[in-house]
Amino acid sequence: MQGWVRASRVLALVEHDGHHVLFVFLSSRVPPQTFSDLTIERLLPIDADFRCEIDPDSKHQDGVDVYVNISSRKLKLLFELVPGVKTSNFVGEIFRAIEVFTKRRGPPPDFHWLQKYTGNMSRDMLPESSLAEVESEALQQSEEQQDDSLSSTLLDLECADITVPRQSIAKGTTPIAARESVIRYQMAMKEHHYTYTQVLRIFIGTWNVNGQPPTVSLHDWLAGDPEPPDIYAIGFQELDLSKEAFLFNDTPREEEWQAAVINSLHPKARYRKVSLVRLVGMMLLVFVQEQHVAYVRGIAYETVGTGIMGKMGNKGGVAVRFDLHSTSLCFVNSHLAAHVEEFERRNQDFHDICSRMSFTRFLPPKGIKDHDHIYWLGDLNYRITELDPKLVKECIEQANYQPVLECDQLRQQHKQQTVFVGYKEGIINFRPTYKYDPGTDTWDSSEKNRAPAWCDRVLWKGEGIEQVSYRSHPELKISDHKPVSALFDSQIRVIDAVKYRRIHEEVMKKLDKLENEFLPQVMVDNTEVVFDTLRFLESQCKDLIIANTGQVPVTFEFIKKLDDSSYCKDWLNIEPFAGFIMPGEKCDIKLEVFVDKKSAFKLNSGEDKLYDILVLHLEGGKDIFITVTGTYERSCFGSSIEALVYISVPVREIPVGRLMELENSKEISSTQDPYPIPKEIWFLVDHLYRHGLKQPHLFEQPGLHSELLQIRNWLDQGSPDPLPGCVHSVAEALLLLLESTAEPIVPYNLHNICLNASSNYIQCKQIIMQLPEHRKNVFLYLCAFLQEVLSHTNENGLDAKTVATLFGTIFLRDPPRSRGDLTSRVRTNQQALDRKKANFVYHFLVNDQSDFILGR
Amino acid sequence: MSAGPYNYSYIFKYIIIGDMGVGKSCLLHQFTEKKFMADCPHTIGVEFGTRIIDVSGQKIKLQIWDTAGQERFRAVTRSYYRGAAGALMVYDTTRRSTYNHLSSWLTDTRNLTNPSTVIFLIGNKCDLEAQRDVTYEEAKQFADENGLMFVEASARTGENVEEAFLETAKKIYQSIQDGRLDLNAAESGVQHKPAQPGRNTQLNDQQANKDSCAC
Incomplete structure (x- = not known):
């Protein structure tokens, strides 16, 4: 997540000598094809400062992008990984590497071997040999880096050049999935803007009570200071040394000591218990002042036994963790291995507690190290071995602790970084706390004659912790x-609710804004496309340019309007009507208007106009309306027979209004008598009669488009010149004229009757007799002409069946059907219907019609 | 990429309608971007905006369709009414004609949306007091007579803009709570997205405490 948007990275987990480093690569190609595509961006050693958490949003959900927060020192990164087996394996490997680190022994690795990568961050410098194990995945990642300085944060925020397209935002799905993760991440980044530190006094106490019951007041230990602490963490060891306690982990001492503690908490404040955890003799009690209770969250406790068999609870540790305001705290009370010489066992116990203490209510489970503040207390059992016990006692009597502390095993081991790495301890200015004769301040008088030692210690780790005091309380004498106790002033980060809300709102607003900015955006060069005068059968094209001016790829489509069956009128063609445009690119759309036999009659009658509003829809975004207009020049093509017979002049010479009136009125009022048939039909047939009767393939061979346009003009405008075009063009013009009408010669309502009667000539004749007068005239006129054509079979090669089939489909044009009918209609069925139409016409081509024509 | 978890519980669809030039797009812009868009071009089509708001602790995603006001697009923009949970009907307080056309916009809205659609009347440009052409009182009366919610607002100053969008959402949410709005109806204009657990903000406890504080 770079800034607010994604950038791709390749992650690789590299192991070298048992140490792991997460390599973050930039890739010039996604996915990378060769090594040279990769550049190392950063290296994240998996060490004590490395943390990896799966964002709570993405866990438990299959098929959802996985968000992984990775932090290393001050760097915080958010990675979005594509879901799948590879990702879970990879994340699993990271967790395994973290575990390997926590379980390792010895001083922390220095990662010297990384220098050759950091020195020259080039992929060429990566020797193959060092890649002991490479887990490399070409994963889609998002990454954001946070520098320490505030200014760079703001820069990030206001950074305008968000160049990385984020298609999914436009789709409105994934960004929402990402959103909560991004918000949490952004809020974490801005934490210092809405938090302030509040210093809380923390009291840490530890006492090995040697199995004694609380017979004395603990007041001197717990409440000796003038001001009450905010938090108490009080640890006991050897609470109960009985077999029952060991075997059944059950003891009445727990209640007794708890009650004793509660009775001795500082009287100036009221406390509430956060948690009590006990493992055999180790007990840890945590209290906070009542005023802080509301800000305590995520309480968890765990125990780790490292005693007999490395598991039992006679030794080990117990821990309580919780979040106070915005700071995570962890308290560990441990009782490490005993015996003077066994400091290595103690080190081992420490490491075991560290690696095995796991707060499993979190995912991934939190360990001790995953906390801002860690307080480690207990009977750590480190002794003084290198000095003569007598000498030790002498030094102590003189309060000369320094030479003795030099020989303290814990000091020594800590210096050697074999234990408590990263932890601090305050200056010890009190007598050793072990071993006394119970009830006295005198050293253990048994024959063992061991040197006194500071077995009981308090250490801490974390920033903003200041030790105020570190002392022992010899006045409590019941134990050996x-x-x-140790007092700390610890800086707890507190959320300022008002500031938090304001910043949260800003983040939300920014995301809202981004989401809107990431909506698909295009510019269309023209939203009002005007065509010139348009004529029948003459197409015109206009180009439209859709430019993607937004941040994301755009998927566009011309969509249907409410109740429309198509996204545009049938006289318009849009190519392409849908497509995909990358940001910064353009797409040319060709709009073609073409009025043919199917659309002409609607435009002629005024039922339709050359006007359409197209809806250009951007997927996941807005719609743009594009108006398409033009003027249609009316023609005899598309005019009805009923109208044409009343027009004695070329169609274009009469006003448009008159034509529409003729088309639309049932009762035509006219001062003049109509022609028996439209003059246009007569012109065309007459031409064919005179020039085409002997023409082979008459009606079969198509005409020339240019000649059809000339014929159209000749008919519509009138001309003293002879009809232009060859015979075939004229023949096609005749067919086109008949096909362009709103209804065929035989009206749709008689269509089925005709088909049913097609085998019976008498019935067919009767139907024709019922036709409206002008249609009947045209029908019989054309049949007579076709008989004439067929009388020249020898020359033109036509036969009655062919002509009947052709004119059958014209006289008995299929009624328009809805889409559903069309598809369901079986092909063979259509052939049968076409045969019936041919049969119907055939009768009129082979029988003498003269009586029929003359008789009526 | 699959549809991920949602961090909002509902999606409400809004439409903004009204005569050309009353400031519909500016209201949308002010609401989504908190800015006044001077020299806003006429909308040729339907603009789209989105914002997530909070109503009674529920996160609600508003999907707002800002329609072209030009009369010639009226037939096309009618397609967009369907499935709107909220309709913001806007007039210009400085142009009476835009107010006079409200009844026709209202008729369209009533005919093309469902009965539970919340209609909110907005008298925009109330910052231009000197040019006022429609009084607050008469518009308020019109709103009351027709059962509409009403405010005068200014996309320029931002006055009452937020309120109009939020009040509409509150009313819709109320309808859901009262059961008046059937979420299963395809045209309710509301989609319900069950919120995922554990996606509260940092101020809320993200996990249920294993131990409670007790003394």
């Missing part, structure tokens, strides 16, 4: 140990 003295209690120890």
